[in-house]
Amino acid sequence: MTALSKSWERAVVPLFILVAWEIVSRSGLFPAALLPAPSAVLHSWGDWVFGYDETTQANSGRWLADALSSATRVAAGYAIAAASAVLLGIAIGWWRWVERTIEPTIQMLRPVPPVSWIPLAIIWFGIANKPAIFLVFLGAFFPILMNTIHGVKTADRNLIRAASMMGATEQQLLRHVVFPAALPSIFAGLRIGIGAAWMLTVTAEMVAVKSGLGYVLWDSYYFLRYDLVLAAMASIGLLGFATDGLIKLLMSAALHWQRASTLQSREG
Amino acid sequence: MASIELTNITKIYRDAKRKRDLLAIDDVSLSVAQNEFLCLLGSSGCGKSTLLNMIAGFETPTGGSVTVGGRPVDGPGADRGMVFQQANLMPWLPVWENVAFHLRLKGWRKADRRAAAQEYIDMVGLQGFENHFPAELSGGMSQRVGIARALLLNPQVILMDEPFAALDAQTKMDMQEELVAIWQKQRCTIVFVTHSVDEALVLGTQVAVLTSRPGRVRELIGLDLPRPRDITSPRFNDHKRHILNLIREEGLQQRAVAAA
Numbered sequence: 001m002t003a004l005s006k007s008w009e010r011a012v013v014p015l016f017i018l019v020a021w022e023i024v025s026r027s028g029l030f031p032a033a034l035l036p037a038p039s040a041v042l043h044s045w046g047d048w049v050f051g052y053d054e055t056t057q058a059n060s061g062r063w064l065a066d067a068l069s070s071a072t073r074v075a076a077g078y079a080i081a082a083a084s085a086v087l088l089g090i091a092i093g094w095w096r097w098v099e100r101t102i103e104p105t106i107q108m109l110r111p112v113p114p115v116s117w118i119p120l121a122i123i124w125f126g127i128a129n130k131p132a133i134f135l136v137f138l139g140a141f142f143p144i145l146m147n148t149i150h151g152v153k154t155a156d157r158n159l160i161r162a163a164s165m166m167g168a169t170e171q172q173l174l175r176h177v178v179f180p181a182a183l184p185s186i187f188a189g190l191r192i193g194i195g196a197a198w199m200l201t202v203t204a205e206m207v208a209v210k211s212g213l214g215y216v217l218w219d220s221y222y223f224l225r226y227d228l229v230l231a232a233m234a235s236i237g238l239l240g241f242a243t244d245g246l247i248k249l250l251m252s253a254a255l256h257w258q259r260a261s262t263l264q265s266r267e268g
Numbered sequence: 269m270a271s272i273e274l275t276n277i278t279k280i281y282r283d284a285k286r287k288r289d290l291l292a293i294d295d296v297s298l299s300v301a302q303n304e305f306l307c308l309l310g311s312s313g314c315g316k317s318t319l320l321n322m323i324a325g326f327e328t329p330t331g332g333s334v335t336v337g338g339r340p341v342d343g344p345g346a347d348r349g350m351v352f353q354q355a356n357l358m359p360w361l362p363v364w365e366n367v368a369f370h371l372r373l374k375g376w377r378k379a380d381r382r383a384a385a386q387e388y389i390d391m392v393g394l395q396g397f398e399n400h401f402p403a404e405l406s407g408g409m410s411q412r413v414g415i416a417r418a419l420l421l422n423p424q425v426i427l428m429d430e431p432f433a434a435l436d437a438q439t440k441m442d443m444q445e446e447l448v449a450i451w452q453k454q455r456c457t458i459v460f461v462t463h464s465v466d467e468a469l470v471l472g473t474q475v476a477v478l479t480s481r482p483g484r485v486r487e488l489i490g491l492d493l494p495r496p497r498d499i500t501s502p503r504f505n506d507h508k509r510h511i512l513n514l515i516r517e518e519g520l521q522q523r524a525v526a527a528a
Binding site: 261 | 324326343344345346348349350352354356357358359360361362369370372373401402403417421
């Protein structure tokens with residue numbers, strides 16, 4: 001299959017949705033203010049990004065700043081979550097006593113929805129970046145942790161035997177065998193985690209922060225600007241898609257050794 | 269000085285579910301001198317792998333002692349190289365990094381590791397596959413990497429746990445020939461576990477025929493057949509007939525015990 005027809009395949013579904021949506025909102029079935037047409041959303045989005053005619057008023061030309069403040073929160077919370085969840089996950093997966101002492105607590109905290117931490121997060125951290133970063137951390141932490149534990153526990157015992165036969169110390173086993181063996185699983189967790197991170201940064205911005213894409217979304221709702229609400233939703237989707245793409249890129253670089261033995265090898 | 273000394277080894281497994289003890293190995297004593305090639309021959313479940321794992325340090329005997337080079341074994345270590353039934357290569361490392369894994373642990377620089385690996389890659393005939401990943405190798409090639417990896421340790425003792433069991437007949441013969449050549453060149457001590465009479469007779473300077481349940485040494489046979497060994501020669505066949513008879517007798521006894 002040629003590259004052109006492949007990219008055409010990717011575009012079919014989004015294009016169909018956009019065209020159908022445009023037709024429905026222009027048909028007058030709903031009031032235009034309640035379901036703005038894609039063209040109208042795009043127009044407002046454009047002004048939000050480039051500020052050409054100030055249809056978005058105070059938001060005109062402020063998109064990059066909004067996107068950056070959301071992205072910074074995601075990056076900060078996600079980085080803390082990834083580092084701590086991978087380290088703790090390896091410890092829980094490797095040492096029985098760590099599992100016994102820590103896991104029950106973790107499993108009790110895990111089902112608590114991160115959103116329900118918002119009141120406490122605001123009391124503890126005030127109204128600013130910190131509660132949002134805390135929420136992002138909570139959302140990303142558990143999927144990364146669970147997948148890391150799984151990856152460590154399913155590491156091939158024979159590889160550990162082979163390495164200890166070559167004189168590996170426990171620390172070396174963790175670094176040179178267990179960690180790389182768990183890496184495919186860790187990346188699965190990282191990809192689930194980045195989705196949770198975007199969801200929670202937007203939620204936090206609706207409640208506890210006065211900037212970012214989530215704040216614009218909620219603020220526009222109060223001013224009945226559904227075109228901007230949709231533009232904000234699309235922005236979050238796009239940024240989430242881009243960050244997931246980034247992690248996928250990182251993953252295929254780190255896990256290139258898997259290619260010959262897995263289904264991925266079918267792709268060119 | 270004996271290189272490996274097994275003295276009065278017994279191994280009892282506790283069967284927790286049925287609340288009884290299982291005697292797996294009963295009073296085995298073996299001594300392997302330097303540069304010997306000892307084959308442990310026995311059917312599955314006779315404890316031959318358990319004995320090997322004791323020398324490797326993965327298992328401890330219930331009674332008796334294991335010493336290698338005069339020192340009691342208290343865990344796995346780089347003084348003994350081990351080649352497993354499956355090659356057990358790190359799938360995320362290319363061939364040369366797998367061969368030089370020991371040097372990675374010792375913190376050698378990449379260029380030095382690469383250079384050191386090459387000698388052993390050449391020795392097992394894997395030139396041109398240095399940068400392949402394990403998933404891209406055939407079973408025989410993977411085992412070559414495993415052997416190269418064990419040789420790079422430059423150990424006194426190499427332990428092999430049915431390393432060729434999963435290979436096809438032709439590849440197996442090639443690998444056996446190469447292993448003998450490497451052993452003659454490196455002058456190391458090899459303990460080789462197998463269930464194949466032919467394999468034991470092609471490779472070993474000594475063959476320990478083990479009985480099963482509990483594992484005992486039925487007979488220790490010294491082989492002074494000339495190399496390369498002719499598997500159709502009368503002397504080869506005499507040994508083979510003798511060992512097959514031992515195994516057959518053993519089987520009859522087992523069945524008699526089971527019937528009684």
